Amino acid sequence: MTGRNGTMRITELLVNHMTSPLGIDDVFPGFSWILESGERHQSQTAYQILVGTDPAALADGHGDVWDSGIVATSRSVAVRYAGLPLEPRARYHWKVRAWNAHGQPTDWSQAAWFELGLLGARDWRAGWIAGAEAGAQAVMRFRKEFPLPQPATRARIYSTALGIYQLEVNGEPVCGDRLAPGWTDYRKRIQYQTYDVTALMRPGANVIGASLAPGWYAGRIGTAGRGLYGQHPALLVQLEITCADGRSLCVVTDPSWRSSAGPVVSADLLDGEVYDARRETPGWSRPGFNDLGWIQATRHEGPEGTLVAQAGPPVRVVKELKPVAVSSPRPGVRVFDLGQNMVGTVALKLRHGEAGARVIVRYGEVLDPGGMVYTENLRTARATDHYICGGQAEEAYEPSFTVHGFRHVEVTAEERCFGPDTVTGRVLSMDAPQAGTFVTSSAEINRLQENIVWSQRGNFLSIPTDCPQRDERLGWTGDVSVFAPTAVFNMDCSRFLGTKWLADLRDAQSDDGAVPDTAPRVPGVGGGNAGWGDAIVTVPYVIWQTYGDERTITDNFDAMMRWMGYLTAHSDRYLRPATGWGDWQPAGDGPPLDLVGTACFARSATLVAEMATVIGRHVEAGQMLELAGRVRSAFAGAYVAEDGSLAGDTQAGYVLALSFGLLPPRLRRKTAAHLARAVRAQGWRLTTGFLATPESLSALSGNDHLDAAYRLLGRPECPSWRYQVAQGGTTVWEHWDSVTPDGSPRDPAMNSFNHYANGAIGDWMYRNIAGINNDPERPGYAHVIIRPRPGGEFTSAAATFNSVHGMIECGWIFKAGMFTMTLRIPVNATATVYIPAHDETRVKEGGLQASSAEGVDFVRCENESAQFIVGSGRYYFEALLQFRSPQKHSVTLRIACCDCCLRSGNVQVSYLRRIAGILRA
Numbered sequence: 001m002t003g004r005n006g007t008m009r010i011t012e013l014l015v016n017h018m019t020s021p022l023g024i025d026d027v028f029p030g031f032s033w034i035l036e037s038g039e040r041h042q043s044q045t046a047y048q049i050l051v052g053t054d055p056a057a058l059a060d061g062h063g064d065v066w067d068s069g070i071v072a073t074s075r076s077v078a079v080r081y082a083g084l085p086l087e088p089r090a091r092y093h094w095k096v097r098a099w100n101a102h103g104q105p106t107d108w109s110q111a112a113w114f115e116l117g118l119l120g121a122r123d124w125r126a127g128w129i130a131g132a133e134a135g136a137q138a139v140m141r142f143r144k145e146f147p148l149p150q151p152a153t154r155a156r157i158y159s160t161a162l163g164i165y166q167l168e169v170n171g172e173p174v175c176g177d178r179l180a181p182g183w184t185d186y187r188k189r190i191q192y193q194t195y196d197v198t199a200l201m202r203p204g205a206n207v208i209g210a211s212l213a214p215g216w217y218a219g220r221i222g223t224a225g226r227g228l229y230g231q232h233p234a235l236l237v238q239l240e241i242t243c244a245d246g247r248s249l250c251v252v253t254d255p256s257w258r259s260s261a262g263p264v265v266s267a268d269l270l271d272g273e274v275y276d277a278r279r280e281t282p283g284w285s286r287p288g289f290n291d292l293g294w295i296q297a298t299r300h301e302g303p304e305g306t307l308v309a310q311a312g313p314p315v316r317v318v319k320e321l322k323p324v325a326v327s328s329p330r331p332g333v334r335v336f337d338l339g340q341n342m343v344g345t346v347a348l349k350l351r352h353g354e355a356g357a358r359v360i361v362r363y364g365e366v367l368d369p370g371g372m373v374y375t376e377n378l379r380t381a382r383a384t385d386h387y388i389c390g391g392q393a394e395e396a397y398e399p400s401f402t403v404h405g406f407r408h409v410e411v412t413a414e415e416r417c418f419g420p421d422t423v424t425g426r427v428l429s430m431d432a433p434q435a436g437t438f439v440t441s442s443a444e445i446n447r448l449q450e451n452i453v454w455s456q457r458g459n460f461l462s463i464p465t466d467c468p469q470r471d472e473r474l475g476w477t478g479d480v481s482v483f484a485p486t487a488v489f490n491m492d493c494s495r496f497l498g499t500k501w502l503a504d505l506r507d508a509q510s511d512d513g514a515v516p517d518t519a520p521r522v523p524g525v526g527g528g529n530a531g532w533g534d535a536i537v538t539v540p541y542v543i544w545q546t547y548g549d550e551r552t553i554t555d556n557f558d559a560m561m562r563w564m565g566y567l568t569a570h571s572d573r574y575l576r577p578a579t580g581w582g583d584w585q586p587a588g589d590g591p592p593l594d595l596v597g598t599a600c601f602a603r604s605a606t607l608v609a610e611m612a613t614v615i616g617r618h619v620e621a622g623q624m625l626e627l628a629g630r631v632r633s634a635f636a637g638a639y640v641a642e643d644g645s646l647a648g649d650t651q652a653g654y655v656l657a658l659s660f661g662l663l664p665p666r667l668r669r670k671t672a673a674h675l676a677r678a679v680r681a682q683g684w685r686l687t688t689g690f691l692a693t694p695e696s697l698s699a700l701s702g703n704d705h706l707d708a709a710y711r712l713l714g715r716p717e718c719p720s721w722r723y724q725v726a727q728g729g730t731t732v733w734e735h736w737d738s739v740t741p742d743g744s745p746r747d748p749a750m751n752s753f754n755h756y757a758n759g760a761i762g763d764w765m766y767r768n769i770a771g772i773n774n775d776p777e778r779p780g781y782a783h784v785i786i787r788p789r790p791g792g793e794f795t796s797a798a799a800t801f802n803s804v805h806g807m808i809e810c811g812w813i814f815k816a817g818m819f820t821m822t823l824r825i826p827v828n829a830t831a832t833v834y835i836p837a838h839d840e841t842r843v844k845e846g847g848l849q850a851s852s853a854e855g856v857d858f859v860r861c862e863n864e865s866a867q868f869i870v871g872s873g874r875y876y877f878e879a880l881l882q883f884r885s886p887q888k889h890s891v892t893l894r895i896a897c898c899d900c901c902l903r904s905g906n907v908q909v910s911y912l913r914r915i916a917g918i919l920r921a
């Protein structure tokens, strides 16, 4: 190991996946750090963490609450705090150092901090208040004026609402968060937020102002109607101030707060807002405002649920979109095309509106034949904002208490109101870091990747929803179960899914262990269904695998075991009944429901067994292993024939059996051949639905039918991913043909243009086209499997993934018979790298024979790949491909193609042509 460019250093510190988080209520937070080095094959052999209350003492090397001591381990991810009990409200400072592979310590890292919020009922002094009655959907305002004798050295607001709320202090917004406190089952759990408002405090009179809308608490929810949790929104605010002289002050919600209706006459998440600018009361959240007309707030009994610190990232405006085109299909109507199907609101700028004139804003994902927005697919969601002008020369308005899913914005107003900036799209999403990037030589597949990300962005608001636009927008468990593996590649979902939504899911589980179809649970939605309820197993599995924190397993383990108990109790000799959604929305013959149910049952038992072992629950691990075996045998007995075919002979059946590992080894190849045959028999199209589509390509590519997988991905005609792109889709659609080949939308009853389930193929794209794979044996990407599988139309691909160990990068180009690959593996991780080559002597790294390059160990050649093990660092591999003689071509083809390709002469010729094309490029 020779030194290259310096030693190891610590570049990033995270607590529970956040940089210096404010207001956590986790008293055993997990510390992670990112290591960098210019040297190859560098790793951590030990660490030491110091945590203290005094930054100066910490700088001197003293941590008064925790000194971990020197711990000999490679672990740099989610190291649990194990010091003195952490106190509510307290800020702690921490730093870490690590020892490298040579046993040399790094310098101490920069210090970072984390601050606790309130930890339980005893820390709350505020009482819940409600506003004056002003119509069930009105947005109420509250204000409290209070004197501050001294400058504040520290001021924190701890606040939440039954409804959705926004705060102002002395006329300034406290934050840019939207839709706080987020959707949870308020009967069980309400998230509170913590804001640092020190800079907004001033000596003398101060004001806190709050706006409170019905939101999920009292407004319309999906299919459940209005007022699911209660009729009256309520507010809870506790402002704690420390003054320069050490005195402290606490301002809390109580009936001394004053309340009034504001300009938002009504607000609803599904229906939109009505805003009357004539009712604006400038200065209402500043000192000295005359609130004589306001009335006293009333006490509200508050919720049954417990208060917890916000677990997931807040919803914020993450992007702005300017219109790419404007049309005027009717007098007084302008339709703005934002060029992208998005979720959020608009910022409106209007001119010369007469006081009382009404501006109507409607939203649609596509246009109707007359050029107006098409809203039939929104069903009963009115998704309309009304702005009643105040009569100013210029007026600006942005709805704050509603969300729409749209690309086109239709504004009806007097002609003179329109100006150059009438509409700006304000994109809302969870505000979490991007995780991955993915780009290839195919413009269509790049657009597909963008569409997937846009659908994730628009459906990850507080909870993962099926769709963001129609009167549904529910946390359908099946959708996120299939999409989670893709979601974690695109964005950091550690908190959104791993902390927040899994808590929603546990809250939603029934006493009998059934996991419902949506979380939060809503009336009229069932539970216990295959593929949907299994989210309680699959989502923790993905989160644990991605972020490497076993606490994901321990937090969810009881819930998983109860789900397994439910499945066992509701099966007959290990076969599940013919109930549930099956392979929902199949594009052809769907598999028998009991087959789907039994397949999901076996897979969940297998995953729970694996997770139980990891957390040392060996009894349960044994039970689950045995259960998995029995379910697999029952599956084989009931559905699998000796020739490898399955009952129903459906593509989905084959996909699930292959992907969930349900087949006896001797039948795998045969079953895979049946799948390939079934796909070919349909003219190379999928007939699968929500559960099988995401697994379809891996079932093929993982079983010697890589070419068939690429054919499906490359298929331009409907049904296919590329068809949606060719039709101009900018998000993933609920149906392959949400826009039918004649350009018209299909049946509006179930037709979302922003439904990520079929976008779950993103996971396969990252893994197979770009080649970045986690190693299930070493969670958290401690070991990475780099295995691009070039094929189809692709001549290059590149992806990055910001793992908990640091940035992984892999990019390859296939040109003039050469395969070249650049690679970056973070410190404290290793990788197995597969290079397409018949023998290792044809592979170079950094210009040298790869097997003798620094930090590169040759393992073996197998299945047309040379395998190497590398440590951290940047690498440049080159391989001369051996497609020289026609003889060699056909040898390669026999291995690379599926059996049915070989049988069909035409297919082989077209494949040959494609390979030749790639080689020419």
Ligand code: BGC
Residues within 6 Å of the ligand: 466, 467, 472, 476, 477, 478, 479, 517, 581, 584, 757
């Ligand atoms: C949703 C789906 C969901 C399904 C359950 C639909 O209405 O939009 O995405 O999973 O119901 O079958």
